[in-house]
Amino acid sequence: MFRSENGVSEHRRVANEINTAVAHPARMYDYYLGGKDSYLADRVAVQKVLRVAPEVRLMAWENRRFLGRAVRYLVADAGIRQIIDIGVGLPAAGNVHEVAREIAPETRVVYADNDPMVLAHANALLAGSGPTCAVPADLRKPEEFLDDPTVRELIDFNEPVGLLLVAVLHFLTDGEEPAGIVRTLLAALPVGSFLVVSHATGDLCPEVTAQVATVYDTATSTLTVRSHAEISAFFNGCELVDPGLVRVPVWRPDDKSPKGHTKVWIYGGVGRKI
Template sequence: MGQDGFRAEEIDTSRPHPARIYDYLLGGKDNYEVDQRAGDALAAAAPEVRIGLRANREFLRRAVRYVVGSGVRQILDIGTGLPTSPNVHEIAHEVAPDVRVAYVDNDPIVSAHADALLSGSGANSIVLADLRDPRAIVDHPDVRRVIDFDEPVAVLLVAIVHFLTDADEPERIVATLRDALPAGSFLVLSHATGDFADRTDAQAVYSKATASLNLRSRAGIERFFEGFELVDPGLAQAPFWRPDSPPPARSEEIGFYGGVARKAH
């Protein structure tokens, strides 16, 4: 149960859900007509949205490789979305096969698909929970089965915090997660922004969805990293965070910031 009385099990699948809209825009098949209509409206309102979502996935890939390469062996992926290959554990295992991943999402459909994907994998888990109740995530037995909070953890908040309104107190939510982490842990976060174009029409698409889209400025997003030390190059547009290949055309239009930060103390 979230602070506002939200129950994950009661999501209205007659309305678009962000995870399924993303799945549709990334070319997936785990979505409904209502999600497809929303995705088409989003692409009409923000023509760069598809390259933006791909850039966000590529940021995720590079960030996971970075944190695992830095020695982290456990990942808490909150707002994981529908399985999109390569998944976080697949990316991590390319670097270190002993990495454990706890996936968290508030959509039962995501949970069901991920359950099927992870069947037989004792090193990973999928938890149905809501970011708006971060303490419940940290304390969840299926998270604790995979994650040892006495050892460094990488928390992934990739394209999820922008679905929290200011009334949800997102800075408090991220701080609650931060305070559960030992030194040497990492925060990987990406977030939509209107810094590069007016995206009011894109926000309107989500007014009919199960979560609103709350664009924030660079300065507003940097506040989520309080208590962490950003690694170079700091908070950057997603395609320009440690690129390992030439960024795609129109990357400067992409309305996603991404950053990785380490908890030193």
């Protein structure tokens, strides 16, 4: 799985493709979560963020917990057996295929990301793990992803799919038309499929989020925070599952009284295509 045609390991080739001098959101997110797959530029950027918004580390963890609860809902409650996770980021505890297969081992999962480091780590994690794959894909080109033969081999687009766009749409600018991208992806899925979105918002702490966004201006992807109404629009054509689009710690929490949720400026929700 890791060998290129000339025998050079995928990890070695990927290392040559990574720009370590510029902060990358996936590596920054890994560092927020306490991971070690980051470089000096990433760590410097994270420290700048935490100086103005120390709650961001909590937010990263709450977003990760939301992802796990959403996947459990899809598989255990909604009966979904195939999942597409776009903008997956670096592997961490409670990966989607691991959470899903604790409930239904036959669940098929496609991970997609445009970062070579993410893909190298994902492929290493997935070696021998069953009906799961990681494919290179740019969210800005949804048609190419949908036409990918590996995706088509693993995912049956005649059966309901769980589409995960978790903490990724805020790395698209308005000019890149994220709503249109979501529409294209949803159009390829049958009725009864589910959309999972989490997204940073400027509604709750506008001055702080503006300062955080300036740090990402020098990263490989900028940060575009959006309002509750703008994020809700991604679910057009879907019926939101209770409790709707809310701060991620209070979306079906394991603890009925989550601590620190007022500090979190990420909305999350799950919608069923109708």
